[in-house]
Amino acid sequence: MAKQELSIGALGKLTGTKVETIRFYEKIGILPAPARTAGNYRSYGHDHVRRLTFVRRVRDLGFPLETVRAMLDLADQPDRPCGEVDALVVEQLNEVERKIADLERLREELDRLAHQCRRGGRVAECRIIEALSPHHEDGRCCP
Amino acid sequence: MAKQELSIGALGKLTGTKVETIRFYEKIGILPAPARTAGNYRSYGHDHVRRLTFVRRVRDLGFPLETVRAMLDLADQPDRPCGEVDALVVEQLNEVERKIADLERLREELDRLAHQCRRGGRVAECRIIEALSPHHEDGRCCP
DNA sequence: TCTTGACCCTGTAGTAACTCCAGGGTCCAT
DNA sequence: ATGGACCCTGGAGTTACTACAGGGTCAAGA
Numbered sequence: 001m002a003k004q005e006l007s008i009g010a011l012g013k014l015t016g017t018k019v020e021t022i023r024f025y026e027k028i029g030i031l032p033a034p035a036r037t038a039g040n041y042r043s044y045g046h047d048h049v050r051r052l053t054f055v056r057r058v059r060d061l062g063f064p065l066e067t068v069r070a071m072l073d074l075a076d077q078p079d080r081p082c083g084e085v086d087a088l089v090v091e092q093l094n095e096v097e098r099k100i101a102d103l104e105r106l107r108e109e110l111d112r113l114a115h116q117c118r119r120g121g122r123v124a125e126c127r128i129i130e131a132l133s134p135h136h137e138d139g140r141c142c143p
Numbered sequence: 144m145a146k147q148e149l150s151i152g153a154l155g156k157l158t159g160t161k162v163e164t165i166r167f168y169e170k171i172g173i174l175p176a177p178a179r180t181a182g183n184y185r186s187y188g189h190d191h192v193r194r195l196t197f198v199r200r201v202r203d204l205g206f207p208l209e210t211v212r213a214m215l216d217l218a219d220q221p222d223r224p225c226g227e228v229d230a231l232v233v234e235q236l237n238e239v240e241r242k243i244a245d246l247e248r249l250r251e252e253l254d255r256l257a258h259q260c261r262r263g264g265r266v267a268e269c270r271i272i273e274a275l276s277p278h279h280e281d282g283r284c285c286p
Numbered sequence: 287t288c289t290t291g292a293c294c295c296t297g298t299a300g301t302a303a304c305t306c307c308a309g310g311g312t313c314c315a316t
Numbered sequence: 317a318t319g320g321a322c323c324c325t326g327g328a329g330t331t332a333c334t335a336c337a338g339g340g341t342c343a344a345g346a
Contacts, residue, residue, distance in 0.1 A: 009293065020334055039341050041294055050276050057245050057275040062205030071271055074256070078269040086257065093253040100246045102200050103239050110236040113217070114229065126221040128214055132200040133193050152322065163305055182312050184323055
């Protein structure tokens with residue numbers, strides 16, 4: 001493998017991705033097919049590391065591959081007219097902000113639980129479900 | 144259906160969940176089996192609304208059902224000794240905080256894109272991938 | 287040089303978490 | 317009393333991986 005080039009296993013370790021998942025992303029077109037070595041091994045460069053890291057994180061945040069694909073398209077054709085892109089961006093922005101709000105309520109409650117634990121004793125009065133309950137509603141659940 | 148009680152369809156609408164998903168959660172024990180009406184229809188109360196809302200939001204945030212189950216257990220047996228709970232809570236807390244950080248970087252970039260669009264023109268200089276790239280590393284990708 | 291263990295290849299099958307559909311029963315407003 | 321909306325169960329299909337099976341590549345060491 002040439003310098004600066006990574007085997008599929010090395011790429012997997014760097015990005016916390018299983019080798020099979022990388023091949024799967026290639027098959028469905030999320031990752032471009034890399035160059036091959038003389039022995040037919042896949043050979044990845046730094047762009048692949050960046051792209052795969054992005055994909056994995058967005059997936060980890062609960063967005064479907066379809067959304068990942070849309071975001072990658074934004075990055076791949078940055079000179080598209082804005083009209084067609086704006087709606088997508090605003091939509092994703094709303095979802096991202098909603099997720100941040102939910103996560104912060106979850107964090108608050110986990111934090112409270114952790115402190116309650118430190119002061120010895122039992123978990124008593126766990127309000128973790130209330131943390132994400134309907135009365136904190138922002139409208140999306142109850143149309 | 145008695146007053147205050149909901150049909151499966153009504154519960155679905157209230158929580159933004161497909162009817163089939165609700166039955167699936169019952170089958171795998173995430174939601175307790177509700178009472179049945181004379182005609183064998185499922186009949187849900189307010190606790191089901193709260194619990195299902197919680198499940199859906201935690202899933203939407205990218206946590207697996209296994210984690211949801213662990214969090215529900217926290218809520219279901221709030222007088223467990225803390226030792227066995229603390230590790231779980233701290234672990235979830237770390238993951239929640241990591242996700243918040245990632246989402247905030249994503250929001251920043253989407254925000255930048257949206258503003259760039261408002262000022263007319265093209266998407267030029269899309270840095271959405273960089274927003275979640277390896278050099279913002281917190282360690283979890285590169286062990 | 288030969289071998290052996292770690293790593294790679296393709297292709298197929300299995301899993302998690304839904305999602306959809308077929309075939310049929312219930313409810314109620316007209 | 318009847319047609320349309322909604323419910324039931326059971327099973328197949330989808331998405332996004334994940335795990336083999338069967339075989340090739342490669343570098344280190346005997």
